[in-house]
Amino acid sequence: MNIGIIGLGLMGGSLAKAVKRYGISKKVYGFTNSEKNKKEIEELGLVDELVDLETLKKVSDVIILSIPVDAIISMFPNFLDIDEKTTIIDMGSTKEYIVKNIPTKIRKNFVAAHPMTGTERNGPKAAMDNLYEGKTVVLCDLEDNANFHVNKAFKIFQEMGMRIVVMNSHEHDVNACYISHLPHLISFSLANTVMSHQNPKEIIALAAGGFKDMSRIAKSSPRMWGDIFKQNRENMLLSIKYFEDQMNEAKKMIEDERYEELEDWMKRANSLHEIL
Amino acid sequence: MNIGIIGLGLMGGSLAKAVKRYGISKKVYGFTNSEKNKKEIEELGLVDELVDLETLKKVSDVIILSIPVDAIISMFPNFLDIDEKTTIIDMGSTKEYIVKNIPTKIRKNFVAAHPMTGTERNGPKAAMDNLYEGKTVVLCDLEDNANFHVNKAFKIFQEMGMRIVVMNSHEHDVNACYISHLPHLISFSLANTVMSHQNPKEIIALAAGGFKDMSRIAKSSPRMWGDIFKQNRENMLLSIKYFEDQMNEAKKMIEDERYEELEDWMKRANSLHEIL
Known part of the structure; x- marks a missing residue:
């Protein structure tokens, strides 16, 4: 599978490193709005290719949103035309408000996740080799997802060496x-x-x-x-x-x-x- | 010189290790009231000899108090008959109340110190090899000490690799x-x-x-x-x-x-x- 990552700071950049190292993703695509970050991402070689959003949507089997929680919500309209086989995973630190606002049309595709890891740093240069290994990821409200998408999310997090915990978004x-x-x-x-x-x-x-x-x-x-x-x-x-x-x-x-x-x-x- | 340490938990036990390693003290004596701690101190070999309080007062050129701050105050009467060449250093986390209560008779001997280091652990088993190196120690109200005693305190902390900061006890x-x-x-x-x-x-x-x-x-x-x-x-x-x-x-x-x-x-x- 190919993974596309939107936002390549501490969380997204470290995820790019992990999915490459474990061979989870054949190719890793990235998208960012920030010109400053683009330069850093390329210098650090975090992804195979930085692409525009429409390209990323077409070439990715899984799209991962590692951007601030309000930006996740703002991006929803961009995914309304996504292929039904494409999985979207958000990694925001809040879950209930995000889940409530996912458009019905893509609700089955959209897996709500929160990896319980991080540091105080941010930006592409904060990306680390082992941010996720041995850590916990919380997946929420999976009953609203299609199994096909849940299974892909499980596979990615498990192969990164994470412990998966499931609970509802309010909890x-x-x-x-x-x-x-x-x-x-x-x-x-x-x-x-x-x-x-x-x-x-x-x-x-x-x-x-x-x-x-x-x-x-x-x-x-x-x-x-x-x-x-x-x-x-x-x-x-x-x-x-x-x-x-x-x-x-x-x-x-x-x-x-x-x-x-x-x-x-x-x-x-x-x-x-x-x-x- | 010989150093006697009263209280051999995290702070005192780590101090015993440091003064031995750097050869600051010819012999390191220890005193504790706790039977449980006596056994651990001996098993860990933290001091050359555990002695009673009166012996420790006689054989030590410098006595270091690494016990809780209220216990420091309770011990003052025990030092009224100390030799005028004996230095006493307390390592309590508070200074103003301690300094105010030092008996006049031993005020010149008594150097008030606070090493800005520690961990959440306590007891002899918490003693560490490098607790003090590179850390800061605050010495207070030195104008009330005889230079002879201040110099000994400076020598010990400097040879342990500490940065010395001087301020008044209220500050x-x-x-x-x-x-x-x-x-x-x-x-x-x-x-x-x-x-x-x-x-x-x-x-x-x-x-x-x-x-x-x-x-x-x-x-x-x-x-x-x-x-x-x-x-x-x-x-x-x-x-x-x-x-x-x-x-x-x-x-x-x-x-x-x-x-x-x-x-x-x-x-x-x-x-x-x-x-x-």
């Missing part, structure tokens, strides 16, 4: 909110707390592993994350509330000097690592 | 709050947010790098961190307030669907990494 968005979207907002907030201080440089000069870990994902793309927070707005607002409740509980225990209760509260947090 | 506590203490409380809060959810296991099954980084330090010792939050209470309460302000600003922008402003707010967070 996905709740879980992804707690495991990824909320942590990103927290990391952005921590970075802004330090940057708003009168002496950020003096503080940051003392940064060790803990702070570096906690602030790493605050380097992520604002454009991409704005779209994710928008599409997962309701779950975000609820999860922020629960997180604020925890912070507030801790703050009150420190205020009231209830340190034994604070220790018990931290012990509960420790228990996360019995299952992680 | 240290403010900076350490933002760079370490607040991030720990945030990580505990995030872990508890997920653990309080109805399906923590289902959520955690999707954990990738971002969540693992953000929750790693939530594995830290509740006993140790309770003492730190207590001793740095005022700075903690203020930094929590500033962090809550940032979270709240982000929440309101999501609530009001002001996504362009949210993007600008994330761009500010990105700028942290221009100086980190």
